[in-house]
Amino acid sequence: MSKILExxxxxxxxxxxxxxxxxxxxxxxxxxxxxxVMGPNGSGKSTLANVIMGxxxxxxxxxxxxxMGRSIKExxxxxxxxLGLFMSFQMPEEIDGVKMRQFIINSYRNVKTEDEITVLKLxxxxxxxxxxLTLSDEFLQxxxxxxxxxxxxxxxxxxxxxxxxxxxxxxxxxxxxxxIDALKVVAQSITKIKNEKxxxxxxxxxxxxxxxxxxxxxxxxxxxxxxxxxxxxLAKEIExxxxxxxxxxxxxx
Amino acid sequence: xxxxxxxxxxxxxxxxxxxxxxxxxxxxxVIPGLNESIIREIxxxxxxPQWMLEQRINAFKIYETWxxxxxxxxxxxxxxxxxxxxxxPRYKKATSWDDVPLEIKDTFEKLGIPQAERMALSGVGAQxxxxxxxxNIKTELESQGIIFLDTESAVRNYPDLVKKYFMKAFSPxxxxxxxxxxxxxxxxxxxxxxxxxxxxxxxxxxxxxxxxGMGQFEHSIIIADEGSRLHFVEGCSxxxxxxxxxxxxxxxxFVKKGARVKYSxxxxxxxxxxxxxxxxxxVDQDGVMExxxxxxxxxxSMTYPTSILRGKGAKNETIAxxxxxxxxxxDTGSKxxxxxxxxxxxxxSRSISLGGxxxxxxxxxxxxxxxxxxxATVRCNALMLDNESRSDTIPLIExxxxxxxxxxxxxxxxxxxxxxxxxxxRGMSEKEAKSIIVRGxxxxxxxxxxLEYAIELNRLLNLEVESTIG
Numbered sequence: 001m002s003k004i005l006e007x008x009x010x011x012x013x014x015x016x017x018x019x020x021x022x023x024x025x026x027x028x029x030x031x032x033x034x035x036x037v038m039g040p041n042g043s044g045k046s047t048l049a050n051v052i053m054g055x056x057x058x059x060x061x062x063x064x065x066x067x068m069g070r071s072i073k074e075x076x077x078x079x080x081x082x083l084g085l086f087m088s089f090q091m092p093e094e095i096d097g098v099k100m101r102q103f104i105i106n107s108y109r110n111v112k113t114e115d116e117i118t119v120l121k122l123x124x125x126x127x128x129x130x131x132x133l134t135l136s137d138e139f140l141q142x143x144x145x146x147x148x149x150x151x152x153x154x155x156x157x158x159x160x161x162x163x164x165x166x167x168x169x170x171x172x173x174x175x176x177x178x179x180i181d182a183l184k185v186v187a188q189s190i191t192k193i194k195n196e197k198x199x200x201x202x203x204x205x206x207x208x209x210x211x212x213x214x215x216x217x218x219x220x221x222x223x224x225x226x227x228x229x230x231x232x233x234l235a236k237e238i239e240x241x242x243x244x245x246x247x248x249x250x251x252x253x
Numbered sequence: 254x255x256x257x258x259x260x261x262x263x264x265x266x267x268x269x270x271x272x273x274x275x276x277x278x279x280x281x282x283v284i285p286g287l288n289e290s291i292i293r294e295i296x297x298x299x300x301x302p303q304w305m306l307e308q309r310i311n312a313f314k315i316y317e318t319w320x321x322x323x324x325x326x327x328x329x330x331x332x333x334x335x336x337x338x339x340x341x342p343r344y345k346k347a348t349s350w351d352d353v354p355l356e357i358k359d360t361f362e363k364l365g366i367p368q369a370e371r372m373a374l375s376g377v378g379a380q381x382x383x384x385x386x387x388x389n390i391k392t393e394l395e396s397q398g399i400i401f402l403d404t405e406s407a408v409r410n411y412p413d414l415v416k417k418y419f420m421k422a423f424s425p426x427x428x429x430x431x432x433x434x435x436x437x438x439x440x441x442x443x444x445x446x447x448x449x450x451x452x453x454x455x456x457x458x459x460x461x462x463x464x465x466g467m468g469q470f471e472h473s474i475i476i477a478d479e480g481s482r483l484h485f486v487e488g489c490s491x492x493x494x495x496x497x498x499x500x501x502x503x504x505x506x507f508v509k510k511g512a513r514v515k516y517s518x519x520x521x522x523x524x525x526x527x528x529x530x531x532x533x534x535x536v537d538q539d540g541v542m543e544x545x546x547x548x549x550x551x552x553x554s555m556t557y558p559t560s561i562l563r564g565k566g567a568k569n570e571t572i573a574x575x576x577x578x579x580x581x582x583x584d585t586g587s588k589x590x591x592x593x594x595x596x597x598x599x600x601x602s603r604s605i606s607l608g609g610x611x612x613x614x615x616x617x618x619x620x621x622x623x624x625x626x627x628x629a630t631v632r633c634n635a636l637m638l639d640n641e642s643r644s645d646t647i648p649l650i651e652x653x654x655x656x657x658x659x660x661x662x663x664x665x666x667x668x669x670x671x672x673x674x675x676x677x678x679r680g681m682s683e684k685e686a687k688s689i690i691v692r693g694x695x696x697x698x699x700x701x702x703x704l705e706y707a708i709e710l711n712r713l714l715n716l717e718v719e720s721t722i723g
Contacts, residue, residue, distance in 0.1 A: 053674075053678050054677075055674050056670065056674065057670065057674075076677065076682075076683075077674060077677035077678050078677040078678075078680050078681055078682050078683075080678075081677070081678055081679060081680040082680055086678070087678050089675060089678075092675060093669075093671055093672045093675040093676075095672070095675075095676070095689065095690065095693055096693050096694065096696075097692065097693030097694055097695070097696030097697070098689060098692070098693040098696070103679075106679075106681070106689065107679035107680055107681070110679065110680030110681050110685070111679065111680035143693070143696075160679065164679075164680075
């Protein structure tokens, strides 16, 4: 299978204070694979997502990021999005005055510049996808993320992922703040997109979502490094024994 | 009308409280060559009745005694020398297409405005024959008893009706530019809607652009008789170029009992223009006045659409957006005076400044002691796109009764880096990201406009934001 994302010895710091967060990450994701990156809170897992997506808050000091064989280190965030990278935000920003439906249509036009789908068709595709996520048409008429509940925000991100159908979806803590019903609905959408050959990078603190989205690989991320990698069973083990057992070096290779 | 004249006098006395900034040297601005005999000539050429001539001369005398406003924009570099030539009856508009600045032509091009319209918008003759296009509309309006004319024609054809309302919402002694407009006005729209007539289509000044057009000193009067409804649209979002860079128009609106008037403006004078516009509505019992005001153009503007709620239950709704780019100082706002019980008002003002532009919101809400049970809210939001730009807010609120519910909210914001990153992660460039945030910010305004205006406004905003961000 062809490689979608390859990261080599990636180091990155916060621009403002120079603090190093990523301390030599290596990661390789192939087409259609699902990878989970798990780690304790505050360990900078989200930084990995942000650096891949090109958040200007961070500076890459070493290493390489290849997306479908091409270095994306120098590309702006929108250029990365156009190549087929998607990231769901932990806390999606409010865009006042811009209706969700319009926002998604706008994003689609920017990302899929060559697709000439009519607004009408695209719009009904959005409605259908929203319905799958138990979101109403009324939801699509609201201003983007303004006054959304935690669950609505997360579902809104998944809706965007579904419509934009990226080559790689980076989902940053998509499961936090979701009740069990919402979690199942979100997991279904992730499974669906996975089956459509989109690679998924799930960044999560909890094992819970991995009961519904079975990853091909689980990476344990501690203090800016991936300390171990294994199959789906590793997630269960972490759930039982906590991250400390991995730190102690007991993990199965 | 005596009651309302009394109120206007009250307001004048109060004006000093409002005019509290920028104690500039109050210089008297004499217009070279402007004198009584020119005014007589203007009046004669327009074949005006004696009362109008007298009004003009009286106003001119008042003008000469007035000092410059001691607040708002700096007017010291205004060049008034061309005014007399321009207003002179023998003056022929001689602007040629070659004189129109390149940036204006460029914007026309980008907006895809038809050539004939471009000429008219640039003041190059009056080739744009809207009569043909709007002939059907005109017939339809006439059949409902609606009078829709340029103000000069109205003075000749309906002298009694005009006399009853002309300079009744304003007085020449309100301020220097109300006096100036009264003295040398020319052009404007006169619109009378008979009782209970509901004008379904938004009426646009544009419909009669081949007449006097949008002048420098136009004077418009709108009377919505009892129970009628009207949406009037003034101006256009395409840039409006004029060789004379000084505009002091006036709009007087009378909303009779139970009538409803929505007055939408998109002001986009070319960036060399000084725009000092006076707009007032007098609202009777259960009448509703809606001001939808967008200020984008001009070099410096001062305009504060005003509602005087004098009838019980009268209502005002103001949505105002101003957009100050490089080298612009827009001093805009809203005034609402509540003189009767159960009157209500909402003001939603939004300003955007970018590229060193300066937006200044200046509001005045007065709830009189007679306004028992009144309700009013004022919301001011400012968005600054960079660190060089400026935004100021002075919302003056005076309440003279305990029996009123008055709320106020003000917010100044900037676009955050995280917001830009979010939008860019959805494929938008940095410029597009800023444009979409700006468009969202003014959405409450844009959705009040007729569709074609809203679309053109969007395109124009994108051009403005993108050209400023570079």
